Amino acid sequence: MGSIKFLVSRTSPKNLYQLLQNTSLNPSYFPRNIHSLFSRQFHSSQTATFSSSSLEPQQTSASAPGPNTRVPATVITGFLGSGKTTLLNHILTSQHGKRIAVIENEFGEVDIDGSLVASHSTASDDIIMVNNGCLCCTVRGDLVKMLLELAKKNRDKFDHIVIETTDLVSEEELKGLTMRIKHINGMAPIKLAKYGSVDMDFVLGVGGYDLERIDSEVHVDNSCSSMHQHGTTQEHHQRHHHNHVHDSAVSSVSIVFEGMLDLDEVDDWLERLIEEKGDDLYRMKGVLSVTGSDQRYIFQGVHSLLDGCPGKTWGPDEKRINKLVFIGRNLDETALRKGFKGCLA
Numbered sequence: 001m002g003s004i005k006f007l008v009s010r011t012s013p014k015n016l017y018q019l020l021q022n023t024s025l026n027p028s029y030f031p032r033n034i035h036s037l038f039s040r041q042f043h044s045s046q047t048a049t050f051s052s053s054s055l056e057p058q059q060t061s062a063s064a065p066g067p068n069t070r071v072p073a074t075v076i077t078g079f080l081g082s083g084k085t086t087l088l089n090h091i092l093t094s095q096h097g098k099r100i101a102v103i104e105n106e107f108g109e110v111d112i113d114g115s116l117v118a119s120h121s122t123a124s125d126d127i128i129m130v131n132n133g134c135l136c137c138t139v140r141g142d143l144v145k146m147l148l149e150l151a152k153k154n155r156d157k158f159d160h161i162v163i164e165t166t167d168l169v170s171e172e173e174l175k176g177l178t179m180r181i182k183h184i185n186g187m188a189p190i191k192l193a194k195y196g197s198v199d200m201d202f203v204l205g206v207g208g209y210d211l212e213r214i215d216s217e218v219h220v221d222n223s224c225s226s227m228h229q230h231g232t233t234q235e236h237h238q239r240h241h242h243n244h245v246h247d248s249a250v251s252s253v254s255i256v257f258e259g260m261l262d263l264d265e266v267d268d269w270l271e272r273l274i275e276e277k278g279d280d281l282y283r284m285k286g287v288l289s290v291t292g293s294d295q296r297y298i299f300q301g302v303h304s305l306l307d308g309c310p311g312k313t314w315g316p317d318e319k320r321i322n323k324l325v326f327i328g329r330n331l332d333e334t335a336l337r338k339g340f341k342g343c344l345a
């Protein structure tokens with residue numbers, strides 16, 4: 001389980017819109033928290049991967065589109081809290097001269113990552129919020145299906161793996177982990193990183209799924225037997241096949257509440273929570289409005305690790321709305337809401 005970020009570079013809002021339309025990604029199927037960021041520069045890259053006029057690989061070479069209509073895409077995936085947003089922010093703030101649109105899927109009803117990414121991007125970026133849900137279960141478009149299928153079927157050939165948070169483990173552990181990954185996927189280049197600091201060349205424009213280059217190697221199975229089959233809602237439930245398991249005890253609780261919080265109370269509450277429920281709490285994150293500060297307070301929790309820092313300043317007329325998301329097993333929503341309210345100043 002984990003959230004996924006799709007980076008679609010070298011596109012314009014218009015191109016992306018056309019791309020999504022062409023791939024039958026009807027906006028009504030969009031996950032609620034998907035957002036797209038468009039930065040200003042337009043970069044001509046050689047790592048064209050998908051044609052905006054057709055995402056079927058067998059048609060791509062036949063209807064060879066002009067270079068300007070081709071859109072390279074990068075999928076960032078990893079376990080909850082593994083550092084995807086941190087890497088994404090590193091990409092968005094690096095001087096690579098590319099235009100990047102971000103499609104983001106979040107597990108949880110409230111968009112926290114959107115706020116975190118937005119707070120790092122420039123004021124001129126356009127942020128488009130659309131619907132939410134588990135991306136793989138709610139989006140019926142070929143784009144996402146295609147990206148996931150390619151990522152799944154060819155991961156041994158084309159992945160680039162970033163091992164994040166390397167500062168929190170010993171050299172021995174790191175060596176052991178690298179060996180294990182190499183055992184699973186001996187061909188994927190691996191980079192070690194702290195706070196997403198990897199070379200842009202390693203994550204962008206690598207041409208890993210360049211369909212022209214790998215045409216002979218890639219076979220996309222259109223039967224979707226291992227992926228999802230979608231039809232009517234009823235059919236959807238009857239025929240739904242997963243390539244992953246949804247643990248029904250795992251859920252998310254989202255709290256959205258206007259008001260000011262006492263930061264000391266929040267600290268105590270979260271620490272208590274970790275002490276009592278640490279094993280079941282996979283991920284916590286939030287954007288908080290705290291007394292005595294005109295800045296947002298960003299908190300992040302991954303299992304028993306808790307971190308917090310001041311973020312973007314609240315606007316003069318902005319409603320100071322707290323947003324928190326908890327993801328874990330057997331979450332007690334009533335208790336979480338009560339705990340939160342106990343921190344209100």
Ligand SMILES: Nc1nc2c(ncn2[C@@H]2O[C@H](COP(=O)(O)OP(=O)(O)OP(=O)(O)O)[C@@H](O)[C@H]2O)c(=O)[nH]1
Nearest residue numbers: 003079080081082083084085086165194195300307
């Ligand atoms: N110590 C340390 N912390 C890191 C590093 N990279 C990211 N973090 C922290 O780990 C926490 C989670 O990072 P995110 O980038 O939000 O993780 P994510 O994979 O996007 O999380 P989800 O989308 O919720 O699955 C944040 O508090 C980050 O600041 C790192 O290299 N070292």
